[in-house]
Amino acid sequence: MLSYRHGYHAGNPADLLKHAVLIQLIKALQRKEKGFCYFDTHAGAGDYDLTSGFGQQQQEHCRGIEFLQQRAQHIQHPALKDYLALVTRYNQQRVQAKAPGIEADSAAESHSHSHSHSDGNGATSSLRFYPGSPAIAQHLQRPQDSLLLCDLHPQEPKSLKRLFKNCPQVAIHQRNGYEAMRALLPPKEKRALVLIDPSYENKNEDIELSQALHASLKRFPQGVYAIWYPLIEQRNVVATVKGQSWFRQCESLDLRFNFPESAQLGRMKASGMLVVNPPWHARPQLEGLGEALVEIYS
Numbered sequence: 001m002l003s004y005r006h007g008y009h010a011g012n013p014a015d016l017l018k019h020a021v022l023i024q025l026i027k028a029l030q031r032k033e034k035g036f037c038y039f040d041t042h043a044g045a046g047d048y049d050l051t052s053g054f055g056q057q058q059q060e061h062c063r064g065i066e067f068l069q070q071r072a073q074h075i076q077h078p079a080l081k082d083y084l085a086l087v088t089r090y091n092q093q094r095v096q097a098k099a100p101g102i103e104a105d106s107a108a109e110s111h112s113h114s115h116s117h118s119d120g121n122g123a124t125s126s127l128r129f130y131p132g133s134p135a136i137a138q139h140l141q142r143p144q145d146s147l148l149l150c151d152l153h154p155q156e157p158k159s160l161k162r163l164f165k166n167c168p169q170v171a172i173h174q175r176n177g178y179e180a181m182r183a184l185l186p187p188k189e190k191r192a193l194v195l196i197d198p199s200y201e202n203k204n205e206d207i208e209l210s211q212a213l214h215a216s217l218k219r220f221p222q223g224v225y226a227i228w229y230p231l232i233e234q235r236n237v238v239a240t241v242k243g244q245s246w247f248r249q250c251e252s253l254d255l256r257f258n259f260p261e262s263a264q265l266g267r268m269k270a271s272g273m274l275v276v277n278p279p280w281h282a283r284p285q286l287e288g289l290g291e292a293l294v295e296i297y298s
Contacts, residue, residue, distance in 0.1 A: 014268065041194065255286060257290045
């Protein structure tokens with residue numbers, strides 16, 4: 001849906017699971033020297049300023065990445081440690097570079113000389129920027145890896161092009177992500193991680209997702225496909241995918257973060273990551289991740 005902008009939700013509790021899983025999948029694929037393509041079907045803007053604009057309207061990051069940062073000393077799970085370390089490093093680099101990839105608005109400019117800000121509850125955070133999935137992938141990218149980023153919203157590809165203007169191994173398309181999967185897979189590397197992260201505002205999204213995944217697996221069966229999904233009240237939007245006969249033949253891993261009350265996002269009670277063809281080396285790093293997140297909030 002063209003009305004959806006992830007900037008309103010960047011760094012929220014759902015992003016904790018999604019991006020912790022994403023990092024481990026990328027690291028597992030990078031255990032082989034051969035390059036791979038990171039393919040993001042609903043890429044968004046790629047990078048979000050938490051101190052202004054969208055980030056200040058709903059402040060969902062206060063219950064997500066900022067809460068996790070404040071509880072850093074209690075984190076034991078390796079995937080959460082890796083995730084928080086990456087977000088911290090990313091912020092340091094972006095602040096030092098004076099955020100060249102984002103057109104700062106007046107509110108952001110007012111914070112440009114400070115590395116901390118209030119979370120609205122009196123506490124301060126050293127985080128100004130939150131890396132979306134494309135920025136995480138680019139942060140970990142090796143010379144032999146490529147990024148393919150798609151988003152149908154007219155503003156998001158513009159933001160991505162500003163953010164990655166000096167990155168020749170990043171291709172950006174304003175197009176429907178499901179259509180792009182059919183058109184652009186398999187990639188030239190013959191290895192890929194495909195992140196499918198739609199807004200789920202389309203009432204037929206589960207059917208579109210199922211059809212696109214099935215078609216992609218026919219064309220590119222060895223690809224790794226990671227699907228983020230919300231659990232809104234009792235509706236599981238990936239149930240359609242998991243109920244297909246062809247899906248039952250796939251190797252898959254389904255991870256879920258059941259939100260404690262303090263982390264709930266309106267009607268969204270939990271979020272999940274359904275990974276098709278999960279890399280073998282990622283499995284032990286992801287075991288118990290959802291439970292570890294619940295424990296952090298307890």
